[in-house]
Amino acid sequence: MAKNINLTIDGINVTVDEGATILEAARKLNIHIPTLCYHEDLCVAGNCRVCVVEQEKVRNLPASCATPATEGMVIHTNSMKVRMARKHIVELLLSEHNADCTKCYKNGNCELQGLASQMLTGDHLFLDLVPDKKYTIDMFNTAIIKDDSRCIRCQRCVRTCEELQSVSALGVAYKGNKMKISTFFEHSLFEVVCTNCGQCVNRCPTGALIERNYIDQVWDAIYDPNKHVVVQTAPAVRVALGEALGMATGKIVTGKMVAALRRLGFSSVLDTDFTADLTIIEEGHELLNRLKKALVDKDPTVALPMATSCSPGWIKFIEHTFPEYLPNLSTCKSPQQMFGALAKTYYAQKRKLDPKNVVSVSIMPCTAKKFEANRPEMRSSGYKDVDYVLTTRELGIMIKQAGLDFEELPEEKFDSFMGSSTGAAVIFGSTGGVMEAALRTAYEIVTGREVPFDGLNIVPVRGTEGEVREATIKIEKVKPEWSFLEGVELKCAVANGLAHAKTVMQNVRDGKATYHFIEVMACPGGCLGGGGQPIPTNKEIRTKRKMAIYEEDMGMPIRKSHENPEIAEIYKEFLEKPLGHKSHELLHTHYTPRKRY
């Protein structure tokens, strides 16, 4: 049991566990102390100093986020000294910050702006430092834009990149007045180890790190009478979009989202979940193939464990950090890219459209998807498979721009074909989802029976934030053609957040762990915590989104990918068979090693 600490904040007594900070104690009393550099997901920095409070009998004002509560402490959060200091600090930040808010992408969703308006600074106590600073904007990246003029040096991004993702693409450079957040040799984010995961974007309190937005390009395509604009929506978007439009966290808004997309003018509103199901079929067969090669043919070149390839942040991470394990990646493209390749081939044929007039747009919870869509590997349809990737946030902006009252929209259904999906596809949005979906299908292919879990819920592989999930599934009473798998214990690992992915890969490399199948999602909690999701983010928000995802799965009439009727149809009409020639051409790819520096 932790020791109790008693202290007084603004005249109210409060008891907290030993080790709790003054900030946590104040929150317990619903006393709001403003913060900027503080973020629940990250270690405490204590460098913005916005959260200072007055402690009786102490000369200096401690930062409440970084100072542990001690017995008998008497704290004032709104004394004259505190108000003056806080005002000065916010004014100082504003003096260094490009406060041209109406030109900023984060206008209206900026923590510094919020603080300034809350405190009614407005005086401009100090001189404007911005003109002397010669700030630069890194616009070279296809996914993330870094604008130093908006940066307030809180280092949330640096901590995110290092602690959550173990990527460390962003770091602090120089000191004093020249101190800034930078990259290796100040290269563009495009040229360094950045995975484009966007976790920094999710946590940047200002507009210093934002996604590259393609809103105008998408509007142009919609308004172009010669273009047929197809839109696909990723599984995790439907449980978070509501947040961007003022709704409560964890609401499932699939139907309203479809209605909104239709009203925005997209020619056809389809579902990435369809290709998620397709991914399961392809990837499931790929896994079984690899197992057969390893177990029956004793082929020493077969790369096991096989790792999922749906998360483009993870792909870029492995290219940089574990390039020797690239053969272990599933050759399946991500559902987004499978969809894109089919939109300009199968879909165009079926709708009798010239693929050059098809514009394919995807709505993703992700910033790395923007990078992925621009990869040279992703043009197998003969065109750019996915033309524009919008984040959940960008879709929210478009809906606001169009003046739609989102909450009042009716629930509508996806267009068909490539619009039908299963519960297995929905759970792609949460960590462990791809694993679970793959097992639901692969187990049934091999044994002819459903997975032996209550209600198809393979809870042991459902990932948890902040840890690596390991599970073993025993395969028994197999069909004759899969006899080599009889009694095999399939070992799986599920990791979310690149720091944990790194741990898994290091364990594999060092021989500390053996697996057959690894699922990695670059972002905490999986796609539901993706870099393109509504801001703010924290564990509580992500947990609610996760609950919504599994609720959506439970509510689906079909919950196994191989039972999706449109999947059967596409194999019959177009792809012929899993891992067949067409699949190979359109749905699979290979990646190339990259250097760390």
Next chain:
Amino acid sequence: MSEQTLKRVDLIFGEYSNEKYKVLASTLERTNDDILNDLLESGLRGRGGAGFPTAMKWKYTAETPGDEKYVVCNADEGEPGTFKDREILYRVPRKVFSGMAICGKVIGAKKGYMYLRGEYKFMVPDLIKELDSYHEHVKELGFDFTIEIRMGSGAYICGEESALFESMEGGRGEPRNKPPYPTTSGFMKKPTVINNVETFVNVLMIMRLGPDQYKKLGTTDSRGSKVFSVSGDTPIPGIYELELGMPLDRFVDEFGDGDTKAVQVGGASGFCVPRKKFKDTVIGFEGVPTGGSMMIFNSSRSMYNVLHNYLEFFEEESCGQCTPCRVGCQQLLKGIVAVKKGEKKALYLDQLMKLSESMKITAKCGLGQSVANSFSSIVNNFKEEMIY
């Protein structure tokens, strides 16, 4: 003119004992409590400038549980106008190492580090020679405490103890949040004593002379002597060891050029004392404390330029992590320039004064907190020079 001259002391730079590491050897035979009592009795306070009681620092660290503890000697002498540690390390390194070893014994550390200012690289060969001899002697004494030299790389902030630890650990030299203090979490997050070069020498001299003799020097609040780095408008710049607690007017009589307008006590982060306050100012912890820097300015000097120079220094040497220091320093500098140019009204100085007060109470470390010292003391005392 005062008739009494200042008491020159020869404690720090005094000759070594006739036998190498003799005082260390005899001290190692004493009990830790005994040593701590002597230190407490002596009233020794840290010589880096902040003046924390040395005995207490050691006691807290000794009491913190843990098998792994460290002694660190802060030789990152970076305060403008301070150059006394260089002299101490050049002339009496043996005393420094002995003081560190005594600390190692008291707190139970087996490893000591000297964090040496990057610009003092030229001293390394000599220091290593002395260290080799030190290691031989402690080996003979059967005492397990080794000392290693680590080099700084030129950042002023790395003289701040927690930034120094970060730097030693291979990180960026940025101060940490306090608490925890080094006594519980210092180098490698282990309990650590970090003291200034001169403090360790004082410890050794207390062990040699005994606290009673040591206490004869200085005043109740400021025991012992202090090595001063005297620079500026003086005919006799250099290093002087003087008794603590002296009035500033007597110091100026002795070191000034007869036209002294102000003395900056304690370097850029210290206080500026104008002529009219010389008489009432005591150099010591009860008055104006100093890490050793005494910069003398005569009437030919523009105090605006002096302040401008200091602020330029701080603006560059702030680590940049906390808002009050990073942006505050830039604002103070730009602010005085704007007032001087007439772009801002003289009243703006009051605004800046309030800002410096905020910096003093909100900055993360001593650097940002102490910018206000020189700023307010110069602006308050030489306001007309700031404006016209």
